Amino acid sequence: MPLTTPRELFVHELADAMSAEHIILEMLPELAKEATDPELQTALRDHEKETRQHVKNLEAVFKALGEQPEPTTCHAAEGLRQEHQALHEEQPTPEILQMANVTGAAKTESYEITSYTALVRMAKEQGERDVTRLLQENLDQEKAMAKRLDAVAKALGDEAKAAAKEGGDARKAEEKRAGD
Numbered sequence: 001m002p003l004t005t006p007r008e009l010f011v012h013e014l015a016d017a018m019s020a021e022h023i024i025l026e027m028l029p030e031l032a033k034e035a036t037d038p039e040l041q042t043a044l045r046d047h048e049k050e051t052r053q054h055v056k057n058l059e060a061v062f063k064a065l066g067e068q069p070e071p072t073t074c075h076a077a078e079g080l081r082q083e084h085q086a087l088h089e090e091q092p093t094p095e096i097l098q099m100a101n102v103t104g105a106a107k108t109e110s111y112e113i114t115s116y117t118a119l120v121r122m123a124k125e126q127g128e129r130d131v132t133r134l135l136q137e138n139l140d141q142e143k144a145m146a147k148r149l150d151a152v153a154k155a156l157g158d159e160a161k162a163a164a165k166e167g168g169d170a171r172k173a174e175e176k177r178a179g180d
């Protein structure tokens, strides 16, 4: 069906968001399984619950609009999933895999934030107040998750730096002992 009106584009974009949420819902438990950092694990598990609510909110949005989500695949989310799979072929250590997963999850949140920002604007333009509120709820949670991931990324980066320094110090001490 050709898209000819802003309303049709809005509904089309909503279907894309729905597809993205379903793909993300499949990815989150996998990321949580690969996480060794307790903060990260909790953040991913919490966001899995939130993501289930995002799907419910989108269902409520479609209902309020009297529309059905067309079957579609969000190629952006699918691409992010493929990037995650491709990373495994690089044989990362568990620590490096976890760091890469945090970056991947942050990219996903950025995509969702951009999507929902546009959807909230479109809902306002359509004069859909209840729909705006539901979409805003999703947007706020994506933003909060992006912040959590940023904090985890910094903490993991600091830990890696400290571990590298410790390793370097131990090596120097070892060399000194060997030299004495």
Ligand SMILES: [Fe+2]
Pocket: 021, 024, 050, 051, 054, 112, 138, 142
């Ligand atoms: Fe989401």
Ligand SMILES: [Fe+2]
Pocket: 024, 047, 051, 108, 109, 112, 142, 145
């Ligand atoms: Fe998200």
